[in-house]
Amino acid sequence: MLPRLISLFFVLAIPANILGYSSALNDSERLLLESELTLAKKPGLYFILDLKDKRISLKARGILLREWEVKQVRYWGNPVAVKPISLTDKMTILPPKRERIEPGESDEDKKYELKALELDDMPSSYTLSFAGGIFLRIRPEAKGWTSIFPMTLSTLKRHTLFPLKTVWFSVKKKPFTSIEIVLNNKRESQALYWAFTEGTECIIF
């Protein structure tokens, strides 16, 4: 009798679980699609940070313009609601500096001397700050012995600073979310810095 009851339980429970799961999936998918539709209707670029599938997409009008593969993701703090949020600030230790043109110096001899802000001048480790206390810390995958110091710093931060910040914001009852994103290489990280401009809207899910 007991084995039959157990079998019956499983026969009934598994489809019910699948149905519930499928419905939740559809609901959250709807939230994402509704948010994207809001952004795609506006003229402008937007980002979708798909942390589950580990990719960052730059889009406009629903078209995919560029995609970044994410190597690793770590979360701290409150979960993020699936809705458009805008970038308020890009923070880095050494922000790229624009060159100043001195009037009159652009004679023909200097035409091929490049003074410009290019991709190589962009930082590869930085923090993107969004409205609602959301911080995305972006860095490339650490490789070689030169990465020992930044890796140690990052590990220390992860195990000391972020737990303390989480407690602090929790006590203060303020929202705090820190997401660490590791990209494949330095150039990918620099290209993402280049593409993100203040005010750009983004959906994180």
Add this chain to the structure above:
Amino acid sequence: MSKKKSFVAACIPLGALLLIFMSLAIAGHLIAVQSSSQRKNISVENNPGQAGWGETSPMNNDLRRRIVNLSPRELYIVMDTANNILYLKKGEQTIRKCVISCGSGNILSEPGGGRKWIFDTPKGEFFVKSKIREPYWIKPDWAFIEEGKDVPKDAKDRVEADFLGEYALGFGDGYFIHGTLYTRLLGRNVTHGCIRVGDEDLRELYMAASIGTKIFIF
């Protein structure tokens, strides 16, 4: 003995500090783990249109269709200003890929204060507003200031021929996709915000694009 005592006395506050710090760190870890597990549940649920995740609802299919309907049906142009690449596209298909030159990001200030220019290529969504054959460059004020010359009062003194190539596509606010004399600088960020293209690519772009063709710049 007294040395041992003073060592122990010094260790007590240090140990207490370490204990407080460790407790806070552990509490932070626990809160973060709890939050991130909630976060993981959310992200697991959010997996749009993936095979094997069950049927999507008709409402979601409708939303997806509405997003797709917003994308251009005709040709469109995508410009990657970081890598200085232009793509002529239709749907997901790339019809032509060209090496270009975009804005240098440099700053020019008018001597004695006053106006300031930042030579960036604008980012966002635009469309072709004008198509010009044999374009003349009407030099703006900054071009004279950059050269250390006085800004002319007569408009005729601003006109410069054979500088923008055979064709130009205007996309607003004085920004153009045009040709260049400095072809060896294609692939570098050197312009005052306009897009420089090689002769052959420019001809193809001019023929393919029409007024209203969408341009996406990032």
